[in-house]
Amino acid sequence: MSQIRTNKLPQMNQMWQQTLHWxxxxxxxxxxQQVYQEIxxxxxxxxxxxxxxPEDFWEKHLWDSLSGIIGLDNNYLTQELQVIDIGTGAGFPGIPLTIAFPNWQITLLDSTRKKIAFVNSLITKLKLNNATGVVARAEALGRIPGDRETYDLALIRAVSKASVCAEYSLPFVKVGGMAVLYRGHWNDEDTDSLKSAVAQLGGEIELLYPWETPVSKGVRNCVYLRKLSATPQKFPRAVGIPDKQPL
Known part of the structure; x- marks a missing residue:
């Protein structure tokens, strides 16, 4: 236990400010720091x-989680928003964003019960009143009234192919809202194939933001999808189908 207590995250305030203006x-x-220790x-x-x-955790979990804000209008950062983190795993990007933006109400979604049990334990220990963990498949929850087209913002970090991530996320987003896909490498072919899928789901690619991580200089791309019209009722397709038969 003493080893856990002595692991300290690096002080990176200047790096936060230079890269994310936050x-x-x-x-x-x-x-x-408490998140790190609990992980x-x-x-x-x-x-x-x-x-x-410590340095890897700061960059690849904390900084990377918050990197999705770079392409968002400032209104998103200051308003009270309903946000969903799809495929949160151990709580990323949802937990760091819950801490950074207490005005956001964040649902952390994952299909693995043990992961969500950990996430909800973390939420309780950190007294994060603006977050809740939910065990469900995105394809199932995205069809349920009360979750479908309810969120201002959906976040999904490299869970599957980009078109699959779009099918998982856009049904949750209300018209006018945004889905953010956290990606690694990206090229023009990826953009072209995603455009067709997003159009079928009622959205468009509003912004592609390429950059690199501040310490290790890893490749990152954030893809911002704007919801223009209601997603057709047939989406998302049944559990497992989006991944097996991408749009």
Missing amino acids: QPNTIQEQLF LAGNRQQNLTRITT
């Missing part, structure tokens, strides 16, 4: 993440 206050820094402890019970060194 930086955590003292309380948020303490909460990020290290949780890793002893289940495989939550292989990214465990």
